[in-house]
Amino acid sequence: MHIPDGYLSPQTAIPFVVAMVPLWGIAVKKVQSEVKKKDIPVLAIGAAFSFTIMMFNLPIPGGSSAHAVGAVLLAILLGPWAACIGVSTALIIQALIFGDGGVLAVGANCFNMAFIMPWVGYLTYRLIKGNADNLSGRAMAAAFIAGYVGLNIAALFTAVEFGSQYHLFQAADGTPLFFPVPLKVAVIAMMSEHLILAGPVEGLVTAAGLWFVGKNYPAVLAQRFSNGVKIDDLGVEKHV
Amino acid sequence: MFKSYRNLWLVLGAFIILSPLGLLATGTAFGEWGLDELPGEVGFIPAGLERFAEIWTLSPLPDYAIPGMDATFIQSAGGYILSAIVGVALVVAVVSLLYKVVRD
Numbered sequence: 001m002h003i004p005d006g007y008l009s010p011q012t013a014i015p016f017v018v019a020m021v022p023l024w025g026i027a028v029k030k031v032q033s034e035v036k037k038k039d040i041p042v043l044a045i046g047a048a049f050s051f052t053i054m055m056f057n058l059p060i061p062g063g064s065s066a067h068a069v070g071a072v073l074l075a076i077l078l079g080p081w082a083a084c085i086g087v088s089t090a091l092i093i094q095a096l097i098f099g100d101g102g103v104l105a106v107g108a109n110c111f112n113m114a115f116i117m118p119w120v121g122y123l124t125y126r127l128i129k130g131n132a133d134n135l136s137g138r139a140m141a142a143a144f145i146a147g148y149v150g151l152n153i154a155a156l157f158t159a160v161e162f163g164s165q166y167h168l169f170q171a172a173d174g175t176p177l178f179f180p181v182p183l184k185v186a187v188i189a190m191m192s193e194h195l196i197l198a199g200p201v202e203g204l205v206t207a208a209g210l211w212f213v214g215k216n217y218p219a220v221l222a223q224r225f226s227n228g229v230k231i232d233d234l235g236v237e238k239h240v
Numbered sequence: 241m242f243k244s245y246r247n248l249w250l251v252l253g254a255f256i257i258l259s260p261l262g263l264l265a266t267g268t269a270f271g272e273w274g275l276d277e278l279p280g281e282v283g284f285i286p287a288g289l290e291r292f293a294e295i296w297t298l299s300p301l302p303d304y305a306i307p308g309m310d311a312t313f314i315q316s317a318g319g320y321i322l323s324a325i326v327g328v329a330l331v332v333a334v335v336s337l338l339y340k341v342v343r344d
Contacts, residue, residue, distance in 0.1 A: 001269070002269075002272060003271065003272075004272055004274075004293065005292050005293055005294070005295050005296060006286075006288070006289035006290065006291070006292040006293030006294075006295075007271065007289060009288060010292065028338070028342055031339070031342070032342050032343065035339075037339075037343075038244070040335070040336060040339050041241050041242075041244065041245045041248075042245060042248070043335055043339075044241075044331070044332040044335040044336055045245060045248045045249065045252055045332070047331045047332075047335050048252055048327070048328040048331045048332050049251075049252055049255065051324075051327045051328060051331050052252070052255040052256060052259060052324055052327070052328065053255070055259050055262045055304060055320065055323070055324060055327075056259065056261060056262040057262045057263070057264075057265035057269070058265055059264065059265035059266075059267060060265075060267060060270075062267075063267040063268075064267045064268065064269060064270050065265040065266075065267045065268065065269050066269055066270075067262070067269075085335070085338070086331075086335060089331055089334050089335055089338075090327075090331050093327060093330050093331055093334070094327070095296070096296070096298075096299065097299055097300060097301060097326065097327065097330065098299055098301050098302065098303065098304050098323060098327065099296070099299035099302040099303060100303070100304070102292075102295070102296070103295060103296040104292060104295060104296075158271070159271075162271050169288065171287065175284075175286065175287075176286050177286050177287055177288030177289070178286055178288045178289050179271070179286075179289070180278070180282045180284070180286050180289070181271070181282060186270075186271065189270045189271075190270055190271070193270060212247075212251070213248070216247045216248070217245065217247075217248075
């Protein structure tokens with residue numbers, strides 16, 4: 001899902017970088033006010049976990065590969081803005097040090113995997129979990145579905161971003177200038193891989209990771225989703 | 241940093257050691273083909289793509305490998321594990337530093 005340089009026209013890639021700047025600004029502010037100092041190791045480890053999970057390529061029949069991202073787990077543990085910082089850090093380091101994902105394309109990649117994915121996953125989780133206990137079967141099912149949905153929506157955004165280039169940017173003779181595959185083909189290829197294989201893996205990673213943290217460090221979850229008190233997305237404690 | 245979340249660090253360490261499993265999937269992900277793979281995948285290299293594809297060439301560990309060390313699976317696995325260690329160290333350092341900077 002890491003879009004390389006050259007696949008997006010600069011007219012597409014640069015606006016994504018510009019769009020990420022205020023989002024990163026908000027994210028830094030939220031982490032500053034919401035994430036306690038003692039939880040910073042969880043954010044750092046979570047971001048590093050996301051980095052390594054993306055190295056576990058899953059073979060796709062037909063000679064392709066895909067991978068999970070780990071962004072939804074981080075969003076459930078520490079909130080979607082903290083996940084944005086953690087996953088963006090991993091993606092920027094992947095682009096600069098390992099050439100995985102483009103440097104011009106890093107805005108689009110962060111938008112898909114560090115903004116859309118954690119938010120979609122987090123909202124899905126909250127919607128399904130409701131008031132169930134943090135380690136209940138319902139919460140685990142919510143985490144699985146949240147991971148599955150979050151990764152697939154991110155894959156859809158990615159497919160539309162590069163697939164649209166085929167139609168938007170062509171030379172005078174009609175040959176594509178950037179991404180050379182039509183939108184429809186790109187969407188079908190990306191979605192089949194992620195719906196069938198990478199999505200379930202993301203779901204498992206999300207649910208298993210949540211269970212592991214909840215069992216070993218219940219305080220991390222308790223402070224976000226505790227008895228009647230929840231910290232809403234604006235960082236205000238709500239009594240419900 | 242390390243003591244209070246020991247079990248999470250242990251899991252992260254296990255992930256680093258197991259990372260070469262990711263090398264078993266040898267296919268390139270859809271839409272991530274390099275300039276060398278594009279002719280085989282789509283038949284040609286689009287002009288604009290070629291112009292911007294190699295805008296960044298300073299990656300010290302391109303494709304999670306030590307340059308020139310990819311002849312055998314053992315070499316690739318070594319490069320992959322080294323990449324995981326370097327990546328994890330950088331990510332942890334950047335997140336921690338960022339928090340320090342915005343806090344003070």
